[in-house]
Amino acid sequence: MEFAPGTLIVLVGPAGSGKTTYAAAFPDTWRVSLDAYRRLATDDAADQTATPTAAQIQNLLLDARLARGLTTIVDSTNVFAHVRAGLLARGRYYDRPITVVLFTTPRTLCEQRNAARDRRVPVDVIHAQDTSRPTREQLLAEGFTDIRLAPPTTAPLTVTHS
Structure with a gap:
């Protein structure tokens, strides 16, 4: 997938859907990640008590970029509407193009x-994230206009960027 320079790219999908693998195909400076900031704050990316701190770091870097x-x-689940609304508002404030990449991984x-990872997300959390995953129609209703489906995650991932 190609994106216009300066685009805010919002990845949307539950844990294990392929978001981080997808993001890794782009320059690492492009990525903001709550997991990374939780790890930096606590030495544990899964420590959910660090999410408020991680969100502050993410927002600071988002604003700067x-x-x-x-x-x-934005390499986070972003499955909840209030989180996406904040990202949409931020992108609009800075007058940036905004693209959602929706992961439809079963x-x-x-x-x-997730079961094959060292750091596992509880299965009930994945279930909740999957249940909360929006449809394309929901994303359109929220105000997103450029919505793309992630490449199939069972095939090798090839991504181009400009």
């Missing part, structure tokens, strides 16, 4: 991938 017109990928595959 968007103000400079830099392409930015829950069973997300759970299988």
Whole structure:
């Protein structure tokens, strides 16, 4: 997938859906990630008590990058409408193009991938994330206009960027 320079790219999908693998195909400076900031704050990316701190770091970096017109990928689940609303508002504030990349990976595959990880997300959390995952129609109703489906995650991932 190609994106216009300065685009805010919002990845949406449950844990194990392939978001981080997808984001890794782009320059690492483009990515903001709650997991990374939780790890930096606590030495444990899964420590949910660090989420408020991680969100502050993410928002600070988002503002810095968007103000400079830099392409930015939000590598978090973003399955909840209030989280997406905040990202949409931020992108609009800085007058940046905004693209959602929706991951439609089946829950069973997300759970299988999760089981193979060192850091596992509880299965009930994946279920809740999958249940909360929006449809394309919901994303349109929220105000997103550029909505793309992630490449199939069972095939090798090839992504181009400009």
